[in-house]
Amino acid sequence: MSQIYDRVALIGLGLIASSMFWAIKRGGLAGEVTGYARSEATRDTARRIGLCDRVCDTAREAVEGADLVVLCVPVGAMGAVAEDIAPVLKPGATLSDVGSVKQHVIQAVQPHVPEGVHFIPAHPLAGTEHSGPESGFAKLFDNRWCLLVPVEGTDPDAIARLRALWEGMGSYVDEMDADHHDLVLAVTSHAPHLIAYTMVGVADDLRRVTDSEVIKYSAAGFRDFTRIAASDPTMWRDVFLSNKDATLEILGRFTEELFALQRAIRTGDGEHLFDYFTHTRAIRRGIIDAGQDTDAPDFGRGKASS
């Protein structure tokens, strides 16, 4: 792999940024990677574990002279950070982000982007339930999609370069527009997360079943929900608030369908249930065929059993 940018600046040093750093190093994709985090504790941790070639005490210092600046902060903080660093963005540089919502980020960041800077929003579809500077690892993006959401009229060479970086970090890359991105993600990620959060909250609230029972006897279904519901609270608050319309639309559909299945249970309509469950099983097969997951028989049980 050859070097794609002379200097990359990562603003915000959580799971995504720290994984980007290790993936960039693995591929030799940048000459220098600078980093900045708002919290001093995070910066100290980053320095201690060797995260970033240079950890800076201000975002501006990290950004100065960078060919690529990636905003890796919660969606709700993107606008303020963009405003802060705008004056020091190098002419010809690319400004990107990794937010899970794209329309809102474009509205918040675009007004601050100086003439001559290429703004190319991006969203890597990768993550774990962990967060913070120590949670990153180089393989996070391997065989995962990264969606680029360039605004109209963006320089094709700048897009190609950013694409090469993500490919160098192991991702497949696709482009789509921001509206469509936000709807697709509401279906595949945002609504499922809210639902998982809700179910875990219900379990905890239910006084007729003790917390320790819920935890001890958490079978496959619930265990998976708790993993989803352990994701970073700040990030997810911002996702739901900034992708409100699409998320509420999908949740509306979800509630409709859930009511239909509840009615089938209440009326004892086994055929309806069986047909529905048979149909959803086929969708899983499609996901495995698409290489987005494995069908290892003990998948989901982790290392506890080995």
Place this chain on the structure above:
Amino acid sequence: MSQIYDRVALIGLGLIASSMFWAIKRGGLAGEVTGYARSEATRDTARRIGLCDRVCDTAREAVEGADLVVLCVPVGAMGAVAEDIAPVLKPGATLSDVGSVKQHVIQAVQPHVPEGVHFIPAHPLAGTEHSGPESGFAKLFDNRWCLLVPVEGTDPDAIARLRALWEGMGSYVDEMDADHHDLVLAVTSHAPHLIAYTMVGVADDLRRVTDSEVIKYSAAGFRDFTRIAASDPTMWRDVFLSNKDATLEILGRFTEELFALQRAIRTGDGEHLFDYFTHTRAIRRGIIDAGQDTDAPDFGRGKASS
């Protein structure tokens, strides 16, 4: 490990029974294990892969002379199978099952249990999204709970022996009554499964997002849901129909909470969302501490990335 039963009969040869066979062999827990499946194709497969010491063409043949008979058929089929084998159950033998619902199984099976046979319902909290005779593996029950749900007045020695078998297969064992079991499982397993089925169905129905997009870009949340929603349709139809009251109660609570979170999104109440998500995160920590899952950082990503 020493032999606990001379002969064990497994009726129904799906994921649980096949895993029991391999776990019994691993531990040397029984002299002979016989097996029966209703479908000839399943019996042929079992013979081909060496599943069971002897595969029989009728349930009665498999049951004759067995010290332990385990019903491993869908919950809706338990009653009929019990009725069929009742005449050949050996006096002093134990009859058990592995159904996910216990009140219904007790109602369906108990009337057929002959005098002198110990009926001890059980439920191993273990599974994968795969089914059928080839899906079993010896480690399935390792470090998982198996719940025994003995009816009042059951012989303590018979319970102790069944407990020893499950411990020999790697499980932790606990006892609880049938009502409580069905409520706990509605929270930790049945409701989450129905919710996952629903969300996967919604995604597939949504014409504004193509199926291929849902599959290609399925991020962590949705991917986990599809795994849950790939579980055996017959088994799950029976679970919902036979644990109707507890499941509907939990789904009612779920809907209430979901509406409250939807309202928080609609009104932009970020504090409510943040507090809720912070709280659910702590539950995940409890599950990891209880040893029911791991917190390996790339957990959930399977072998695709390695």
